[in-house]
Amino acid sequence: MISLLEFDKTPSYQSIRDAAAQLRGIAVRTPLLESLALNEKLGARLFLKCETLQHTGSFKFRGAYNTLSRLSSSQKAAGVIAYSSGNHAQGVALSAKLLGIPATILMPEDSPQIKLDNTRGYGATVVTYDRYHQSREEIGEKIAREKNLTLVKPYDNYFVISGQGTVGIEIAEQVKDHGARADICVTPAGGGGLIAGTSLALRELSSRTKIYAAEPEFFDDTSRSLAAGKPVANAEGHHSICDAIVTPTPGKITFAVNKMTLSGGLVVTEEETKSAMRAAFHYFKCVIEPGGAVALAALLSKKVDIQGKTLVAVASGGNVDPALYARILNEGDQ
Amino acid sequence: MISLLEFDKTPSYQSIRDAAAQLRGIAVRTPLLESLALNEKLGARLFLKCETLQHTGSFKFRGAYNTLSRLSSSQKAAGVIAYSSGNHAQGVALSAKLLGIPATILMPEDSPQIKLDNTRGYGATVVTYDRYHQSREEIGEKIAREKNLTLVKPYDNYFVISGQGTVGIEIAEQVKDHGARADICVTPAGGGGLIAGTSLALRELSSRTKIYAAEPEFFDDTSRSLAAGKPVANAEGHHSICDAIVTPTPGKITFAVNKMTLSGGLVVTEEETKSAMRAAFHYFKCVIEPGGAVALAALLSKKVDIQGKTLVAVASGGNVDPALYARILNEGDQ
Incomplete structure (x- = not known):
């Protein structure tokens, strides 16, 4: 853990x-x-x-994989959540897929279609929000708490930055x-x-x-x-x-x-x-x-x-x- | 030689x-x-x-450089000629520039603009022809003979294929x-x-x-x-x-x-x-x-x-x- x-x-x-x-x-x-x-x-x-x-x-794949690969078995089994305009989303989604971890991704509803499609393509569950009127941090932390998911922030994270x-x-x-x-x-x-x-x-x-x-x-x-x-x-x-x-x-x-x-x-x-x-x-x-x-x-x-x-x-x-x-x-x- | x-x-x-x-x-x-x-x-x-x-x-740069770099000093000084739809042209032009060899390139007049511009950009002299009605082989060999240039064919050449x-x-x-x-x-x-x-x-x-x-x-x-x-x-x-x-x-x-x-x-x-x-x-x-x-x-x-x-x-x-x-x-x- x-x-x-x-x-x-x-x-x-x-x-x-x-x-x-x-x-x-x-x-x-x-x-x-x-x-x-x-x-x-x-x-x-x-x-x-x-x-x-x-x-x-x-580049986002580097930090995402470095972080997800270090989670414990129970953390991996419970799953991860991330919020992202799209590139961190894809990095987390692919890393989760390679490591067999369920992933939920919060993305702005106006993200480029290619980023929404790709993130879903890697098997992640995508939840969209309005980035001009909603706080992704609040939504993300709420879902993480409720579902016992590990929140992987897009940049303020030791393993992400290191990656x-x-x-x-x-x-x-x-x-x-x-x-x-x-x-x-x-x-x-x-x-x-x-x-x-x-x-x-x-x-x-x-x-x-x-x-x-x-x-x-x-x-x-x-x-x-x-x-x-x-x-x-x-x-x-x-x-x-x-x-x-x-x-x-x-x-x-x-x-x-x-x-x-x-x-x-x-x-x-x-x-x-x-x-x-x-x-x-x-x-x-x-x-x-x-x-x-x-x-x-x-x-x-x-x-x-x-x-x-x-x-x-x-x-x-x-x-x-x-x-x-x-x-x-x-x-x-x- | x-x-x-x-x-x-x-x-x-x-x-x-x-x-x-x-x-x-x-x-x-x-x-x-x-x-x-x-x-x-x-x-x-x-x-x-x-x-x-x-x-x-x-890839054309590989064969062009391999060929031009093996010419003798006198061949290099006299210069080279090539005919090309554009990629061999650029390969020869850049190789010639790197090796200090004058280059003349025969290109179809309907080559993509990017290929014409780039070839000239590498310092080659570009001569255009009508590829539907003129033979580049004949024109190329004629200029090569007249000006004592080494003709570097785009593919039927030992050093080009090897490159x-x-x-x-x-x-x-x-x-x-x-x-x-x-x-x-x-x-x-x-x-x-x-x-x-x-x-x-x-x-x-x-x-x-x-x-x-x-x-x-x-x-x-x-x-x-x-x-x-x-x-x-x-x-x-x-x-x-x-x-x-x-x-x-x-x-x-x-x-x-x-x-x-x-x-x-x-x-x-x-x-x-x-x-x-x-x-x-x-x-x-x-x-x-x-x-x-x-x-x-x-x-x-x-x-x-x-x-x-x-x-x-x-x-x-x-x-x-x-x-x-x-x-x-x-x-x-x-």
């Missing part, structure tokens, strides 16, 4: 190494790509870490395999789990790399929190195509890590995000969803000085409805 | 190993992906070898890394260079794997030639969205290999090809161009019995114009 208190511990480089061992042979060691043509255009060397090619089409941190270990190793050293690494940030884990790993393995969180405009809570030195919330009433990362505030555990490890936040517009999705199509033949493209967008639109530098952008997910993707391609002039 | 007679030799497993050594650290060792959801749907284990993620977005064969070495190694053994491997076939090289490598490293050429309807020359036991040509007057693989007949060297190594050819319709492109978007987050998707299409539409089997489809290229890709996505109901 894992005490839920364990979920609240602060992750470390060691807990990320433990996660890497747990995920070996299970998670995909996703490729680190570069485009010689894009490098020349940018005057920099840009690597794309393609978590779009992870099982379930996003996501394995992306950082791979980046460090793969950049080195290319004979390079990363000056800058940018990952998308919603609740901040991916960047918290990734930055802990890189701080250990590539200490000179500056790490930035990328966020869409109006959902720049991590950027503003880092600047303020304390957690601040996003204003209500905004929508974004970046459904994967529209969290209201940084997580408690994630922000405690990120304020220690990050150099700051980079905020991109919707147009910059769409343009990055088109660049990924053109130069990398990779499908990236809007929320997964903000790190690449931040670098391509030069929110930091990239001249002559070695850059890593994490493409964190690829679960985008084909009609939206087609529309974004058609808007471009790449 | 490499005698052009060397280009006409028959490739072997050893010449493919030599190519692998030549390409080490230069070509991308492209990932072999699988989708657990697709496997479940198919009742088979399907691996996708993503040559879309190779430099220039197709493409490194795909087969990687498939054998990567399938084994997944603890599997391939029952069936399918690659797209135009002139047949990719499948000739790949099949030579697999015959050595995975002798129980049956290997099939996939082709679009009306351009099934390799399939019909294999059935007839001798090279036959396609009827004229047909068009195909599979621009990368609409060759008139099998190559001389490639067919000599393929009639020895292949189990047969599989022919797919345009609808099956488009459906495979949508499946690659959905399950693999990979952009595949029409001609690059015919192997996946052959397996998904079950042109051979796949039940319970371990399958490999090579996604040979990803250079598709965004407007066409968007249209194909919008036609789907995935």
Whole structure:
């Protein structure tokens, strides 16, 4: 029986190494790509870490599997519950399926159809809610209590963050395999789990790399929190195509890590995000969803000085409805 | 000085190993992906070898670099010429650029814009021709003679086929890394260079794997030639969205290999090809161009019995114009 208190511990480089061992042979060691043509255009060397090619089409599988695989037999038999805009949902659903655990997933009723379908496809029970008027935290905790389910939060969880941190270990190793050293690494940030884990790993393995969180405009809570030195919330009433990362505030555990490890936040517009999705199509033949493209967008639109530098952008997910993707391609002039 | 007679030799497993050594650290060792959801749907284990993620977005870089890197200093200084529907063009153009060789490329005037732009982007001089009324072989040989350029044919060349064969070495190694053994491997076939090289490598490293050429309807020359036991040509007057693989007949060297190594050819319709492109978007987050998707299409539409089997489809290229890709996505109901 894992005490839920364990979920609240602060992750470390060691807990990320433990996660890497747990995920070996299970998670995909996703490729680190570069485009010689894009490098020349940018005057920099840009690597794309393609978590779009992870099982379930996003990095979320790493943290979900790392967490679920550590539950006790009785916890596994009782089942798990998660709330998610869709990528954590799929990560938990597939992990639960692989481990034989019943899963209930709370998802916004306006989640991309592809994410709803896939989550159900992995055998999970999906419960939808209205994300503009209902609290997923309250609903989730209520169902968890009533049915004795283990609640697996999408980012504020020791094992989840540790699992996501394995992306950082791979980046460090793969950049080195290319004979390079990363000056800058940018990952998308919603609740901040991916960047918290990734930055802990890189701080250990590539200490000179500056790490930035990328966020869409109006959902720049991590950027503003880092600047303020304390957690601040996003204003209500905004929508974004970046459904994967529209969290209201940084997580408690994630922000405690990120304020220690990050150099700051980079905020991109919707147009910059769409343009990055088109660049990924053109130069990398990779499908990236809007929320997964903000790190690449931040670098391509030069929110930091990239001249002559070695850059890593994490493409964190690829679960985008084909009609939206087609529309974004058609808007471009790449 | 490499005698052009060397280009006409028959490739072997050893010449493919030599190519692998030549390409080490230069070509991308492209990932072999699988989708657990697709496997479940198919009742088979399907691996996708993503040559879309190779430099220039197709496997053609392998053969081009393997050839150009072996030219003598005087041949390099004089320059090379190639004819190509676009992917060999880009492979030769980038290889020439990396090696400091002037390149002239003959391309059909109706090549996808992305392929024309990219080839010019790598610094090559592009000459266009009308592929329905002019012979690229004649034009290419004439320019080569006049300007003393080395002609690098797209498939009927010992070093080109050997370079493409490194795909087969990687498939054998990567399938084994997944603890599997391939029952069936399918690659797209135009002139047949990719499948000739790949099949030579697999015959050595995975002798129980049956290997099939996939082709679009009306351009099934390799399939019909294999059935007839001798090279036959396609009827004229047909068009195909599979621009990368609409060759008139099998190559001389490639067919000599393929009639020895292949189990047969599989022919797919345009609808099956488009459906495979949508499946690659959905399950693999990979952009595949029409001609690059015919192997996946052959397996998904079950042109051979796949039940319970371990399958490999090579996604040979990803250079598709965004407007066409968007249209194909919008036609789907995935």
